[in-house]
Amino acid sequence: xxxxxxxxxxxxxxxxxDELVEKIGQxxxxxxxxxREIPASNIQSIRSDMRASVEIRxxxxxxxxxxxxxAGADIGALADHIQDQIAMIFSETNPFRLKKALDDTKxxxxxxxxxxxxxxxxxxxGETSFSPGPMVGKLQTAGIPAAIKGxxxxxxxxxxxxxxxxxxxxxxxxxxxxxxIYPRDVGLELLAIYEGGLVYLKEELSVDVEAIIGEMAVASxxxxxxxxxxxxxxxxxxxxxxxxxxxxxxxxxxEAAIPVPxxxxxVLVKAAANAAAVMAATGKAEEAPATTSAEEVVEEEEEKxxxxxxAGLGSLFG
Numbered sequence: 001x002x003x004x005x006x007x008x009x010x011x012x013x014x015x016x017x018d019e020l021v022e023k024i025g026q027x028x029x030x031x032x033x034x035x036r037e038i039p040a041s042n043i044q045s046i047r048s049d050m051r052a053s054v055e056i057r058x059x060x061x062x063x064x065x066x067x068x069x070x071a072g073a074d075i076g077a078l079a080d081h082i083q084d085q086i087a088m089i090f091s092e093t094n095p096f097r098l099k100k101a102l103d104d105t106k107x108x109x110x111x112x113x114x115x116x117x118x119x120x121x122x123x124x125x126g127e128t129s130f131s132p133g134p135m136v137g138k139l140q141t142a143g144i145p146a147a148i149k150g151x152x153x154x155x156x157x158x159x160x161x162x163x164x165x166x167x168x169x170x171x172x173x174x175x176x177x178x179x180x181i182y183p184r185d186v187g188l189e190l191l192a193i194y195e196g197g198l199v200y201l202k203e204e205l206s207v208d209v210e211a212i213i214g215e216m217a218v219a220s221x222x223x224x225x226x227x228x229x230x231x232x233x234x235x236x237x238x239x240x241x242x243x244x245x246x247x248x249x250x251x252x253x254x255e256a257a258i259p260v261p262x263x264x265x266x267v268l269v270k271a272a273a274n275a276a277a278v279m280a281a282t283g284k285a286e287e288a289p290a291t292t293s294a295e296e297v298v299e300e301e302e303e304k305x306x307x308x309x310x311a312g313l314g315s316l317f318g
Contacts, residue, residue, distance in 0.1 A: 013063060020059065020067035020088070027055075027090035028196070029098065030075060032064070034189035036085045037112075043087075046105045046188060053101065055090040056188070064088055074197045081192035081199070095193045099205035106187030110177045113170035117162040121176065121183050128153045128179070135178075142175045 024030050035043060035058065047056045059067075061082050068079040091098055111117065123144055130153040139146035145156040161176070162168055168176070176183070190202040227237045228244070252258070254266045 016059070016063055017067045017070065020057075020063065021071045023055075023057075023090055024067060024071040024075060027092070029091045029093060029095060029193060030068075030078065030195075031089040031091070031095075031098070031193035032078060032081055032086050032191040033089055033102065034084055034191055035087050036189075038186055038188070042107075042186070049105070050101065053091055053093050054098070056087050057090070058087045061086060075194045075199075077199050078192055078194045081201075083191065086191065087188070089188075095195050095200050096205050096207055098193065099190055099202065099207075100209075102188045102190050106185040108182035109184050109186040110182055111168050111173055111184050113168060113173040115168055115173075115184075117164055117166050117168055118184055119164050120160060121162040121181065123155060123159045123161060123179070123181070125155050125157045128155060138175060138178070142171055144175070 033056075043056070043058070050056065064086060065079040065082055069076040089098075089102075093101065127149070128146075132148045132151065132153065135153050136146050136148060139153070139155070143161070144159050147154050147156060161172060190205070192202070193200045193205065224237065226232075227234060228240060231241060233241060250266065253260060254270050257267050257271065259267060
């Protein structure tokens with residue numbers, strides 16, 4: 001009986017299943033996408049745009065299911081996510097990148113009468129591009145408070161036309177298309193993707209890349225601040241740590257008047273400034289004999305260092 005049942009399966013179906021099994025075995029990433037209400041021309045355009053990274057094959061549900069189950073137990077679980085009208089995709093692209101690429105194929109399209117609104121549809125208050133005429137009556141009939149102001153059709157207040165999940169009436173669908181409000185984003189709708197023994201659902205692949213990058217930037221800044229605070233040396237912090245240490249060392253030298261090589265200028269300038277401050281505070285600045293300014297002290301110190309260096313060189317050459 002089993003052999004008779006096999007013989008009743010059309011040869012073209014058996015061949016297509018075998019071809020799919022072979023293709024599945026050659027592709028590290030295999031997925032299912034929904035194609036309901038996507039015009040054939042759009043599918044061809046998407047296929048052309050993604051040809052370099054993704055192969056898209058529209059198949060019947062029962063053939064896709066047979067091929068997936070025949071390809072192996074792990075990937076066979078992908079068949080549980082077959083629904084409505086689907087296409088199979090084959091790629092070497094990471095599932096997360098592939099999900100984003102598929103989302104980028106979506107384009108705004110008018111909503112059909114009888115369809116459920118995918119989100120809340122809102123018309124904002126303000127001037128429209130419509131000239132006075134029948135459009136005012138159409139808007140009012142659809143529940144949109146409209147009037148004529150300044151030779152243009154004006155919407156008086158923000159209006160919610162449909163809530164998420166509500167069925168769109170024919171009149172509403174017509175108004176939305178006339179106003180060029182396209183609430184649906186139509187494109188390849190990812191259902192599930194298989195890679196490396198695991199099946200990922202679309203919810204698990206939805207990642208806000210910009211938000212994650214922002215969080216990483218904040219974490220990096222906090223880690224850098226902590227490393228600087230505790231003096232933890234890394235390739236990124238060693239330079240700033242040395243600069244901070246040098247600044248603190250010079251501050252200590254100036255504060256404690258430590259006579260170390262290269263610091264005498266700082267010490268003498270601070271000493272001269274302190275002396276001037278003391279004289280001014282005691283009221284003896286006028287009585288005191290003329291003193292050398294901080295700049296002169298520094299110049300004298302530098303001249304002395306140059307003389308000592310010249311004397312040292314002279315002694316070397318007799």
